[in-house]
Amino acid sequence: xxxxxxxxxxxxxxxxxxxxxxxxxxxxxxxxxxxxxxxxxxxxxxxxxxxxxxxxxxxxxxxxxxxxxxxxxxxxxxxxxxxxxxxxxxxxxxxxxxxxxxxxxxxxxxxxxxxxxxxxxxxxxxxxxxxxxxxxxxxxxxxxxxxxxxxxxxxxxxxxxxxxxxxxxxxxxxxxxxxxxxxxxxxxxxxxxxxxxxxxxxxxxxxxxxxxxxxxxxxxxxxxxxxxxxxxxxxxxxxxxxxxxxxxxx
Amino acid sequence: xxxxxxxxxxxxxxxxxxxxxxxxxxxxxxxxxxxxxxxxxxxxxxxxxxxxxxxxxxxxxxxxxxxxxxxxxxxxxxxxxxxxxxxxxxxxxxxxxxxxxxxxxxxxxxxxxxxxxxxxxxxxxxxxxxxxxxxxxxxxxxxxxxxxxxxxxxxxxxxxxxxxxxxxxxxxxxxxxxxxxxxxxxxxxxxxxxxxxxxxxxxxxxxxxxxxxxxxxxxxxxxxxxxxxxxxxxxxxxxxxxxxxxxxxxxxxxxxxxxxxxxxxxxxxxxxxxxxxxxxxxxxxxxxxxxxxxxxxxxxxxxxxxxxxxxxxxxxxxxxxxxxxxxxxxxxxxxxxxxxxxxxxxxxxxxxxxxxxxxxxxxxxxxxxxxxxxxxxxxxxxxxxxxxxxxxxxxxxxxxxxxxxxxxxxxxxxxxxxxxxxxxxxxxxxxxxxxxxxxxxxxxxxxxxxxxxxxxxxxxxxxxxxxxxxxxxxxxxxxxxxxxxxxxxxxxxxxxxxxxxxxxxxxxxxxxxxxxxxxxxxxxxxx
Numbered sequence: 001x002x003x004x005x006x007x008x009x010x011x012x013x014x015x016x017x018x019x020x021x022x023x024x025x026x027x028x029x030x031x032x033x034x035x036x037x038x039x040x041x042x043x044x045x046x047x048x049x050x051x052x053x054x055x056x057x058x059x060x061x062x063x064x065x066x067x068x069x070x071x072x073x074x075x076x077x078x079x080x081x082x083x084x085x086x087x088x089x090x091x092x093x094x095x096x097x098x099x100x101x102x103x104x105x106x107x108x109x110x111x112x113x114x115x116x117x118x119x120x121x122x123x124x125x126x127x128x129x130x131x132x133x134x135x136x137x138x139x140x141x142x143x144x145x146x147x148x149x150x151x152x153x154x155x156x157x158x159x160x161x162x163x164x165x166x167x168x169x170x171x172x173x174x175x176x177x178x179x180x181x182x183x184x185x186x187x188x189x190x191x192x193x194x195x196x197x198x199x200x201x202x203x204x205x206x207x208x209x210x211x212x213x214x215x216x217x218x219x220x221x222x223x224x225x226x227x228x229x230x231x232x233x234x235x236x237x238x239x240x241x242x243x244x245x246x247x248x249x250x
Numbered sequence: 251x252x253x254x255x256x257x258x259x260x261x262x263x264x265x266x267x268x269x270x271x272x273x274x275x276x277x278x279x280x281x282x283x284x285x286x287x288x289x290x291x292x293x294x295x296x297x298x299x300x301x302x303x304x305x306x307x308x309x310x311x312x313x314x315x316x317x318x319x320x321x322x323x324x325x326x327x328x329x330x331x332x333x334x335x336x337x338x339x340x341x342x343x344x345x346x347x348x349x350x351x352x353x354x355x356x357x358x359x360x361x362x363x364x365x366x367x368x369x370x371x372x373x374x375x376x377x378x379x380x381x382x383x384x385x386x387x388x389x390x391x392x393x394x395x396x397x398x399x400x401x402x403x404x405x406x407x408x409x410x411x412x413x414x415x416x417x418x419x420x421x422x423x424x425x426x427x428x429x430x431x432x433x434x435x436x437x438x439x440x441x442x443x444x445x446x447x448x449x450x451x452x453x454x455x456x457x458x459x460x461x462x463x464x465x466x467x468x469x470x471x472x473x474x475x476x477x478x479x480x481x482x483x484x485x486x487x488x489x490x491x492x493x494x495x496x497x498x499x500x501x502x503x504x505x506x507x508x509x510x511x512x513x514x515x516x517x518x519x520x521x522x523x524x525x526x527x528x529x530x531x532x533x534x535x536x537x538x539x540x541x542x543x544x545x546x547x548x549x550x551x552x553x554x555x556x557x558x559x560x561x562x563x564x565x566x567x568x569x570x571x572x573x574x575x576x577x578x579x580x581x582x583x584x585x586x587x588x589x590x591x592x593x594x595x596x597x598x599x600x601x602x603x604x605x606x607x608x609x610x611x612x613x614x615x616x617x618x619x620x621x622x623x624x625x626x627x628x629x630x631x632x633x634x635x636x637x638x639x640x641x642x643x644x645x646x647x648x649x650x651x652x653x654x655x656x657x658x659x660x661x662x663x664x665x666x667x668x669x670x671x672x673x674x675x676x677x678x679x680x681x682x683x684x685x686x687x688x689x690x691x692x693x694x695x696x697x698x699x700x701x702x703x704x705x706x707x708x709x710x711x712x713x714x715x716x717x718x719x720x721x722x723x724x725x726x727x728x729x730x731x732x733x734x735x736x737x738x739x740x741x742x743x744x745x746x747x748x749x750x751x752x753x754x755x756x757x758x759x760x761x762x763x764x765x766x767x768x769x770x771x772x773x774x775x776x777x
Contacts, residue, residue, distance in 0.1 A: 051345040054510045072507070073347045081345040087337035091265035103257050104346045129269065145342065 001078075001184035002027040002050065002153050006059035009045050009208075019045045020208040022059070027184040027201075029152070032175060034195030035188040036231075037205035038239060043188040044084065046205075047155045050186070051081040063153045077105070080151035084158040084188075086142035090131030094122055094141055097130055098148060105149035116144040120170055136162035143171065147178065154178055154185045160194055172198055196231040204238055211238050251352055259359040278701055285718060309476045315376070316393060316468035317461060321430045323397025327404030328423020332511025333357050334405075334519050340512070350507050354402065361402075365394045382475060385483075389471040392490040396467040399497035406504060409511040467493035557637045557645035564620040564649040571620075578617025579657065582610035607658060607665070607679075608686070612720050614657060615690040618650035622695045622770065629773060643767045647691055654687040678748040685755055686727065692762045693722050699769045726762060730755030 009020045020042035027033045035043045048054045050061050052072045061068040064078035088097055098113045117123045120140040125133065133141065139162045146154060156175070160168050175198050179185055189195055195202060196216065203213040212222045220229050223237045273279050335343075335357060343353065369390045373383060408419060462469040470489035477483035554562035568575060622643065625632055635642065659680060666676050697719050734751030738744060 048513075052509065053340070053344050053513055055507060069507075073349050076345060077347040079345065083341050087341050089262055089265065089336075089338040089342070091269045092262065093265070096261055096265060100258055100261055101342065101346075103254055103261070104343065104348070106254070129265075142341070 001029045001064055002033075002186060003062040004046070004050070004059070005061075007046065007049065007056050007061055008058040009042070009049060009054060010057045018057075018208050020049075020205075023205075023208075023210055024059075025203055025210070025213055027153075027186055029182045029184050030179050031201060032179050032185045032187060032199045034199030034202045035186055035205065036190070036192060036195055036202065036235060037211075040207070041205040042208040043205060044157055045208075047081065047157050047186065047188055050153075050155055051079060052076055078151060079153040079155060080146035080149065081155045082139075082142045082146045082157060082159055084161060085135075086138050088130035088133070088138055088141055090129060092130055093127050094130060094133070095126040097141060098145060101145040101148050107149045111148060111150070113144070113148060116147060119174070120144055120167065134162070136164055136167060139163055140167055143174065147174065150181075150183075152183060154183050156185065156187045156189075158189055158191075159187060160189065160191055168194075192231045192235055202231065204235060206239050251348070252355060255348075255352065255356050255359060259356070263363070282701070282718060285721070309472060312475060313468070313472045316390075316471045317465050318430055318433075319390075320393055320397045320465050320468040321426065323394060324400045324404065325423045325426040325430065327401035328408070328419050328426075330401075330405035330515050330519075331408045332405060332508040332513075332515045333402050335512055335516045336360075337516060337520050340516050344509055344513065350509060351502055351505070353509075354406070354501065357402065358398075361398055362395065365398055366391055369394055385475045385477075388487075389474045389490060392494045393467050393471040396490075396493040396497045399494070399501045403497070403501045403504075405515075406501070406506050406508050409506060409508040410504075467497075557635075557641045560642065560645040561648050564624075564646070567624065568618070568620045568649060568653075575617055579614060582613035582617065582657075583661075607661060607683075609720075610661070611654070611658065611683075611686050611690050612723060614654045615650065615687065615694050618653050618691075619694065620649045621646040621691065622766075623698050626698060629770070639767050639771050640764075643763070643770055647688075647695070647763075650691050651684070651688055654691065655684045658683040658687060674744050674748070678744075678752075681748075681752060682755075685752065685759055689726050689755070689759050689762060690723050692759065692766050693719055693726060696762065696766050696769060697722070699766070699773055726758050727755055729758060 003026045005024050007020060007023045008018060010018045023042070023046060025033065035046065037043055045054060049056055050063065050068060052068045052075060056069065063075040066075035066078065068075045089100065092100060094117070095113075098117070101107070102109070102111070102113070114123065114126075117126055120143065122137065122140055122144065125137060130138065130141065139159070143156075143159065146156075154175075159171055159175075163171055172194065175185060175187065179200075187195065187199060199216075201213065201215055202219050204211040204219070212219050214222065216231060216234075217227070219231075219234055219238075220227065223229070223234045225234050225237060274283060333354065335353070339353075339356070343356065348356070369387060372390060373387045376386065411419070467490065470486050470493060474483060474486035474490055477486050625646065632642065637645075662676075662679055662683060666679075701718075730751040730753075732751075733754050734747045737747035737750055
C-alpha cells in the first residue's frame with residue numbers, strides 16, 4: 001500500500017545536503033512501520049514527501065498504487081497525515097473542524113464523528129474553538145480528523161506528543177485498530193517504547209540513510225543483540241555504533 | 251470541487267465572523283472598535299467638508315496612488331517563493347486531495363475578501379476626496395484583484411527558478427516595494443500638506459505612456475474613476491475587467507507543483523507574524539543562520555552585568571533586526587522631514603516642525619520595540635531571573651529609550667539648525683525629548699499587557715490597544731503641557747513654566763513606569 005523506492009531528498013541549492021538518501025521500503029496493508037532515528041535523520045521529510053508536500057529529488061513514492069508526484073490527488077485520497085505539531089484553524093470549533101475535514105475528503109455524513117470525539121475524550125470540547133485547545137487536545141483533534149475518512153495509509157509524525165496517559169493508551173489502541181482494519185501505517189517517533197509495543201516492523205534512519213529495517217527480531221539480529229534486548233538498546237547500538245546500512249529483511 | 255472549496259471557505263468565514271462578534275463583548279475591544287470608527291468618521295467628515303477637503307484628489311495624485319498600489323501588490327509576489335498559506339492550510343489541506351490549482355482557488359477565496367476590505371478602508375480614506383466614490387470602490391477593487399493575481403502568479407513561477415535566482419529576485423522585489431512604499435508615502439505626505447513640489451516631479455512618470463502600458467490596470471482604473479462620459483467610463487471598465495479576468499486566467503495557465511516552496515514560505519511568514527505579534531519586529535532570514543555581531547559590545551562590559559544582560563541581549567536582537575528597524579524609523583522620518591524642510595522660515599513654522607516630532611516619537615517607539623513587548627511569551631522565564639522587577643523592567647526599556655532619544659535629539663538639531671528659535675525653546679525641547687520617548691515606550695508596553703488577549707494569539711496588543719496608544723500618550727503628557735501653557739499665559743518666566751510642566755510630566759512618567767512594573771508582576775502566566 002505504501003511504497004518508497006530509491007527516495008532521495010536534498011534541500012537548498014543544487015548540490016545541497018541530502019536530507020534522505022536512496023531510501024526504499026514498503027508498508028503492506030495492516031502493517032505498522034516504526035520510523036525511528038535521531039533528530040535530523042529524515043523521518044519528517046519522508047512523511048511529508050509521502051503526503052505530497054515535498055518533491056522527491058529522486059525515486060518514487062506510491063500510495064495505494066498511485067504515484068504521489070504524478071497523481072497527487074488520487075494518492076492523497078488514500079492517506080492521512082498527522083503532523084508533529086498540528087495547527088488547526090483557530091476560529092473553527094472542534095465540531096466544525098471535523099466538518100471541514102469531512103467536506104475536504106468528501107466523507108459521507110453517516111460516518112460517526114461523535115464516536116471519534118468520544119474515544120479521544122473530546123466530546124465536551126466539541127463546541128470550543130480550536131484556538132483555545134491545549135497542545136494535547138490539538139493532537140487528538142488532528143488524529144480524529146485523520147481517521148475520519150478511514151484512510152488506507154496513515155502517516156503519524158510523533159503521534160504521542162502532548163498526549164496524557166489516557167490519550168496515549170487510546171492512541172496505541174487506535175493505531176492497532178486501524179491496522180486491523182487494513183490500514184498501512186507509518187509511525188515516526190522518538191518514543192521507542194511505543195514503536196516496540198505497536199509496530200510490526202521497524203526502520204532505523206541515520207543522517208538520511210537506512211541503517212536497518214525489519215521486524216524487531218530481525219533488527220535485534222542485525223545489531224547482534226540478545227533476544228530480550230529492548231529497541232532502545234538496539235537503537236543505540238546501531239545508531240551510535242557502526243551498524244549495518246542494509247535491510248535486515250528481504 | 252470548487253463547490254467543496256466554497257463550502258470550506260464559508261465554514262471558515264463563519265467561524266471568523268462569529269469570533270469577531272464575540273470579541274466585541276470585551277469592553278476594551280469594543281472601545282478600540284469605537285475609537286477606530288470615530289477615526290473613520292472623522293476622516294469622512296473631514297473629506298466631505300469643503301473647507302478641509304479643498305480641491306479634492308487630482309487625477310495625477312490618483313494616478314500615482316494607483317500606480318503605487320499596483321506596483322507594491324505585484325512586487326510583493328517576489329518575496330514569496332510559492333504562495334503563502336496559513337499553517338492550518340498546510341497541515342490540513344495540503345495532505346488533502348486537492349491539486350495545486352485547486353489550492354490556488356482556495357488561496358484566492360481567502361484573499362479576495364481581504365482585498366475588498368482593504369479597498370473599502372482606502373475608499374473611506376480617499377472616497378470623500380473624490381467626486382465619484384462608487385467608481386473608486388469598483389476601480390480600486392478590480393485594480394487590486396489584478397495585482398493579487400499577478401502577485402500569486404509570480405510567487406508560483408518563482409518556484410521554477412533555482413534558489414539563487416529566486417533569492418536575487420526576492421531582493422529586487424523587496425527593494426522595489428520599499429522604494430515605492432516610501433516614495434509614495436513621501437509624495438502623499440507632501441501632497442496632503444499642500445506644499446506641492448514633488449507632485450510635478452512624480453506625476454509625469456506615473457502618467458507617462460510607458461507607465462500606462464506597464465501598469466495598464468492602474469491606468470484603466472484612473473480612466474474609469476475620472477471618466478467624464480459614459481462611453482469612456484464603459485471602455486475603461488471593460489479594460490479593468492479584462493485586466494482582472496486576464497490575470498486570473500494567466501494565473502491558472504502554468505501547472506506548477508509549488509507545495510514544497512509554499513510550505514517553506516508559510517513557515518517563514520508564520521515566524522515573522524509571530525515575531526510581529528510579540529513586538530512589531532522580526533528577523534526575515536529564510537535560512538535562519540546569519541548573525542550580526544560586529545556593532546554590539548562584548549558581554550564582558552560592566553553595564554551588561556545583572557539586569558544589564560537583558561540590555562545586551564536586546565542590543566544583539568536589534569542588530570540582527572536592522573532590516574525591519576530601518577523601515578520603521580524611516581516611516582517616522584517621513585512624517586517629520588517634509589514638515590521640517592517645508593517650514594524653514596519663521597518661529598511659528600519652527601514650532602510646527604517641532605510638533606511633527608510628536609508622531610515620530612510614537613512611530614519610533616513602535617519601531618524600536620526591543621523590550622518587554624518581545625518578551626511577552628517568556629514572562630515566566632523573566633520572572634525566574636534573580637532581579638528586582640523594577641530593575642528588570644528598567645533594563646528592558648533601556649535600549650529603545652536610548653536609541654529613540656538619540657534619534658529625536660539628532661532630528662531636533664536638524665530642525666533647529668538655521669532657524670530663529672531661541673535658546674530656551676531649544677533647551678526645553680531637548681529636555682522634553684527623553685521624557686516624551688520614555689512615556690511612549692512605557693505606554694506601548696502597558697498596552698501590550700492590558701490589551702493582549704489571553705490564550706490563543708497572545709502577544710498581540712490587538713487593534714484596540716493599537717488605536718488607543720497615541721490617545722493614552724497624549725493624555726499622559728497633557729497635564730505638563732497644560733501647566734506650562736497656563737503659566738506662560740499668566741506671564742510667568744518661560745524657564746519656570748517649562749520646568750513646572752516637565753516636573754509634572756516626569757511625575758506622571760514615573761507613575762506610569764511603576765504601573766508597568768506592577769502589571770508585569772501581576773500578569774498571570776500565559777505561556
